[in-house]
Amino acid sequence: MTNPNPTAPERYNAKDAEPRWQEAWAQARIFETPNDDPRPKYYVLEMFPYPSGRIHMGHVRNYAMGDVVARYKRAKGFNVLHPMGWDAFGLPAENAAMERKVNPRDWTYANIATMRGQLQSMGLSLDWSREIATCDPDYYKHQQRMFLDFLEKGLVTRRTAKVNWDPVDHTVLANEQVIDGRGWRSGALVESRELTQWFFKITDFAEDLLGALDGLDRWPEKVRLMQKNWIGKSEGLEVRFALTRPAKGQDAVKVYTTRPDTLFGAKFLAIAADHPLAAALAADRPELQSFIEACRRIGTAQEAIDTAEKLGFDTGLTVRHPLDPAWELPVYVANFVLMEYGTGAVFGCPAHDQRDLDFANKYGLGNTPVVCPEGQDPAAFVVTDTAYDGDGRLINSRFLDGMTTHEAFEAVANRLEQEVLAGEAVAARKVQFRLRDWGVSRQRYWGCPIPIIHCDACGPVPVPVADLPVRLPDEVSFDQPGNPLERDRAWRDVPCPRCGQAARRETDTMDTFVDSSWYFARFTAPWLTDAPTDRRAVDHWLAVDQYIGGIEHAILHLLYARFFTRAMREAGWSGVAEPFAGLFTQGMVVHETYKDEAGAWVPPAEIRFEGGEGGRQAFHVKTGAPIAIGAIEKMSKSKKNVVDPDDIIASYGADTARWFMLSDSPPERDVIWTEEGVQGAARFVQRVWRLVNAAAQATGDGAADLSLRKAAHRALAGVGEDVERLRFNRCVAQVYTLANALDEALRGTASRAAATEAAGILVQLIAPMMPHLAEECWQALGRSGLVAQAPWPEVEAALLVEDEITLPVQINGKKRADVTVPRDADAKAVEAATLALEAVQKVLEGRAPRKVIVVPGRIVNLVV
RNA sequence: GCGGGCGUGGCGAAACGGUAGACGCAGCGGACUCAAAAUCCGCCGUAGCAAUACGUGUCGGUUCGAAUCCGACCGCCCGCACCA
Numbered sequence: 010m011t012n013p014n015p016t017a018p019e020r021y022n023a024k025d026a027e028p029r030w031q032e033a034w035a036q037a038r039i040f041e042t043p044n045d046d047p048r049p050k051y052y053v054l055e056m057f058p059y060p061s062g063r064i065h066m067g068h069v070r071n072y073a074m075g076d077v078v079a080r081y082k083r084a085k086g087f088n089v090l091h092p093m094g095w096d097a098f099g100l101p102a103e104n105a106a107m108e109r110k111v112n113p114r115d116w117t118y119a120n121i122a123t124m125r126g127q128l129q130s131m132g133l134s135l136d137w138s139r140e141i142a143t144c145d146p147d148y149y150k151h152q153q154r155m156f157l158d159f160l161e162k163g164l165v166t167r168r169t170a171k172v173n174w175d176p177v178d179h180t181v182l183a184n185e186q187v188i189d190g191r192g193w194r195s196g197a198l199v200e201s202r203e204l205t206q207w208f209f210k211i212t213d214f215a216e217d218l219l220g221a222l223d224g225l226d227r228w229p230e231k232v233r234l235m236q237k238n239w240i241g242k243s244e245g246l247e248v249r250f251a252l253t254r255p256a257k258g259q260d261a262v263k264v265y266t267t268r269p270d271t272l273f274g275a276k277f278l279a280i281a282a283d284h285p286l287a288a289a290l291a292a293d294r295p296e297l298q299s300f301i302e303a304c305r306r307i308g309t310a311q312e313a314i315d316t317a318e319k320l321g322f323d324t325g326l327t328v329r330h331p332l333d334p335a336w337e338l339p340v341y342v343a344n345f346v347l348m349e350y351g352t353g354a355v356f357g358c359p360a361h362d363q364r365d366l367d368f369a370n371k372y373g374l375g376n377t378p379v380v381c382p383e384g385q386d387p388a389a390f391v392v393t394d395t396a397y398d399g400d401g402r403l404i405n406s407r408f409l410d411g412m413t414t415h416e417a418f419e420a421v422a423n424r425l426e427q428e429v430l431a432g433e434a435v436a437a438r439k440v441q442f443r444l445r446d447w448g449v450s451r452q453r454y455w456g457c458p459i460p461i462i463h464c465d466a467c468g469p470v471p472v473p474v475a476d477l478p479v480r481l482p483d484e485v486s487f488d489q490p491g492n493p494l495e496r497d498r499a500w501r502d503v504p505c506p507r508c509g510q511a512a513r514r515e516t517d518t519m520d521t522f523v524d525s526s527w528y529f530a531r532f533t534a535p536w537l538t539d540a541p542t543d544r545r546a547v548d549h550w551l552a553v554d555q556y557i558g559g560i561e562h563a564i565l566h567l568l569y570a571r572f573f574t575r576a577m578r579e580a581g582w583s584g585v586a587e588p589f590a591g592l593f594t595q596g597m598v599v600h601e602t603y604k605d606e607a608g609a610w611v612p613p614a615e616i617r618f619e620g621g622e623g624g625r626q627a628f629h630v631k632t633g634a635p636i637a638i639g640a641i642e643k644m645s646k647s648k649k650n651v652v653d654p655d656d657i658i659a660s661y662g663a664d665t666a667r668w669f670m671l672s673d674s675p676p677e678r679d680v681i682w683t684e685e686g687v688q689g690a691a692r693f694v695q696r697v698w699r700l701v702n703a704a705a706q707a708t709g710d711g712a713a714d715l716s717l718r719k720a721a722h723r724a725l726a727g728v729g730e731d732v733e734r735l736r737f738n739r740c741v742a743q744v745y746t747l748a749n750a751l752d753e754a755l756r757g758t759a760s761r762a763a764a765t766e767a768a769g770i771l772v773q774l775i776a777p778m779m780p781h782l783a784e785e786c787w788q789a790l791g792r793s794g795l796v797a798q799a800p801w802p803e804v805e806a807a808l809l810v811e812d813e814i815t816l817p818v819q820i821n822g823k824k825r826a827d828v829t830v831p832r833d834a835d836a837k838a839v840e841a842a843t844l845a846l847e848a849v850q851k852v853l854e855g856r857a858p859r860k861v862i863v864v865p866g867r868i869v870n871l872v873v
Numbered sequence: 874g875c876g877g878g879c880g881u882g883g884c885g886a887a888a889c890g891g892u893a894g895a896c897g898c899a900g901c902g903g904a905c906u907c908a909a910a911a912u913c914c915g916c917c918g919u920a921g922c923a924a925u926a927c928g929u930g931u932c933g934g935u936u937c938g939a940a941u942c943c944g945a946c947c948g949c950c951c952g953c954a955c956c957a
Contacts, residue, residue: 443956690897696912816891860937
């Protein structure tokens with residue numbers, strides 16, 4: 010095809026155009042958002058990245074989606090906040106420091122500089138004037154301030170908790186750093202240690218965090234369900250079982266149960282290995298002590314739990330049944346009872362709990378069924394290997410017999426609430442949550458210092474607000490294992506702010522999830538120096554209207570942020586409870602994997618392909634050796650199936666990468682990165698360029714104008730709806746359809762006016778997705794200003810409706826014909842037109858149909 | 874074990890309960906070219922010359938009509954997991 014527009018270059022040159030338009034946007038400062046703009050606000054946010062060194066394709070996908078929303082909403086007249094920052098504290102910086110002898114701070118900021126440049130080369134419409142990094146003292150000093158506020162409000166506590174301790178590296182390990190019971194780095198057997206740690210009392214908000222999930226109607230159902238399960242509310246009864254003989258100063262054991270209805274099926278009591286009573290009894294019984302230690306060892310290996318045998322130790326103690334003082338039950342220490350949940354003690358009802366049944370069968374404790382499933386003969390109902398945990402009618406249960414499980418629950422609860430044992434009610438209703446308080450202490454250097462000073466006389470003393478921030482020391486050495494803050498005496502040893510005596514700083518730093526629990530609030534006024542937030546700004550902008558990120562944050566990050574926002578409200582730093590009104594979780598970018606004959610992973614860049622469908626084969630570019638094509642998996646360094654965004658942007662341009670990331674797969678699903686797919690996107694970039702230039706030169710008589718204009722406005726309406734619903738793959742398809750229509754109209758007889766109108770709409774439709782190409786085309790069409798600032802075109806509703814519509818005609822549910830009728834034809838007219846069809850008459854052979862169903866505008870179905 | 878989701882061409886996928894496969898990728902045939910790339914035209918679920926028949930994991934049900942709703946089963950994916 011010859012170039013229809015002699016003044017335009019034949020090919021669109023992304024390498025030339027992209028930096029040029031990025032510069033134009035930056036010069037015009039059109040993405041810098043004022044807080045006092047009168048237009049309605051819209052806050053789009055993508056989860057901010059960890060500055061690992063380079064962006065990956067997952068970032069490209071995530072930020073491309075967010076940018077589509079931001080640019081679209083801007084065109085729709087919203088004042089859009091679309092900021093970017095860095096989740097900059099974390100372990101990798103310390104690892105780099107150990108391996109490469111670099112300063113964690115220098116390493117982090119170098120990575121930020123690289124990645125900022127990469128993001129800028131994507132042409133994202135970000136307000137860079139609001140950029141923040143969580144490792145900046147100007148950020149973390151406010152976090153320290155809020156820690157102190159929360160402490161004052163009673164939302165922070167300090168207590169001992171078990172941690173994974175690596176005895177070789179002298180360090181605490183996160184659960185995911187423990188592999189098969191060994192430290193991931195040292196390979197040493199991990200020990201369980203008790204350390205004093207700081208906790209955020211997220212459990213204070215358990216009920217609210219659970220209840221408010223119902224109002225998050227723009228969150229994926231899946232994420233809400235995951236959080237609901239994580240919070241794990243259950244309603245039950247705390248019941249005290251009196252010991253027949255007091256032991257170690259105790260006269261009763263408190264048990265938590267959600268099934269008091271099964272109390273007459275009880276066969277034993279079991280307490281956790283960590284239960285205080287177990288510890289007390291073990292003091293003078295070495296065999297119990299060794300049993301407890303054995304339980305702790307099993308506790309570390311997660312996989313083992315599933316297969317672990319139920320083990321118990323008979324204490325010899327007995328308790329009285331709360332509903333029958335004459336009935337005595339043995340007390341065991343058991344490995345399957347968790348100290349962290351409920352009271353750390355359970356009553357065992359073997360017939361109706363699988364764990365209890367396994368335990369009872371092993372120790373010959375028997376079982377008595379007390380709940381009979383509806384419709385079964387109670388006399389014949391027995392339990393052997395499988396416990397019955399469903400509903401039914403009570404049997405073998407004295408005064409409860411015949412009741413439903415629900416009625417029996419109430420009857421037992423009501424009775425035991427009234428009874429008194431040693432001056433206290435025997436039982437109390439209790440709501441129990443699975444959610445635990447959030448331990449935020451990390452024995453690490455590269456994190457936000459906890460602003461506390463420990464004084465032998467005064468205990469833990471808050472650092473005065475005027476002394477904030479507690480800055481991390483810049484010069485640190487990692488040549489010894491452990492936390493360098495503990496060895497940095499100049500930093501550590503300070504006078505007590507209260508009494509002035511020698512004291513020492515808290516050397517733990519905060520979990521990096523704290524940093525990411527409020528950054529979205531900080532973005533609303535990041536320039537503030539004396540407060541974490543500006544109440545007017547934060548209340549104006551929050552909640553985030555659209556938050557976009559990976560499903561891997563479904564629980565921790567998103568739950569912590571919901572908690573932290575509530576805590577900030579209690580401390581007066583914001584007036585909102587929910588940080589994210591709309592949430593979207595995007596899928597991963599996946600790629601084929603490749604292995605050479607030796608079984609080593611080979612990166613895609615070193616491979617060439619031969620043959621097509623069915624016979625596709627891979628060879629190594631240099632050696633020519635055959636390569637095995639493996640499974641399609643998440644891009645990862647270890648499997649070398651990564652494609653570097655820089656390489657793609659350098660060879661195809663950012664618009665091509667963005668377009669491909671948005672096409673094909675629905676955004677919540679994984680997308681497969683393929684070379685063919687990128688090339689297809691690159692071809693479309695050139696096609697748009699040719700079409701727009703051809704439209705600018707159109708010379709037709711206008712016969713094709715109406716159908717072209719209809720196609721353009723259909724696409725306009727469709728893309729608008731699809732962007733609102735984040736269905737980017739459908740946006741892409743609609744744009745292709747319009748491009749096809751424009752192509753056809755140009756080959757036919759479109760007038761220049763109609764062609765340029767349609768081309769203009771096409772350009773505006775692609776502008777949120779391929780912003781650089783759109784600017785270049787906008788200019789080629791002779792439009793003024795930047796398309797990035799142009800208002801979204803109005804749909805001409807009249808162009809969306811057809812004067813005549815063609816309906817499918819079904820006979821007995823199978824399509825047999827089409828009938829064309831005026832748009833406003835009523836059912837009678839449609840029926841008459843249908844019955845007059847030749848194809849219909851042939852089938853009817855003179856008979857009348859038994860029934861005629863006309864769905865206006867949809868379909869006609871004849872039943873014969 | 875508990876909870877949730879998903880099964881549609883060679884592939885990624887579309888489809889208010891209403892014409893299954895839009896749109897793209899791959900493939901095939903052709904045009905242009907000395908040739909290649911790029912571009913353009915056409916074909917592209919299965920069987921059949923065709924009319925047509927059959928087709929959304931399997932089996933049943935509801936409905937005038939089911940990929941879509943209901944039940945059972947098969948397969949895959951994800952989350953939680955000794956939570957009393």
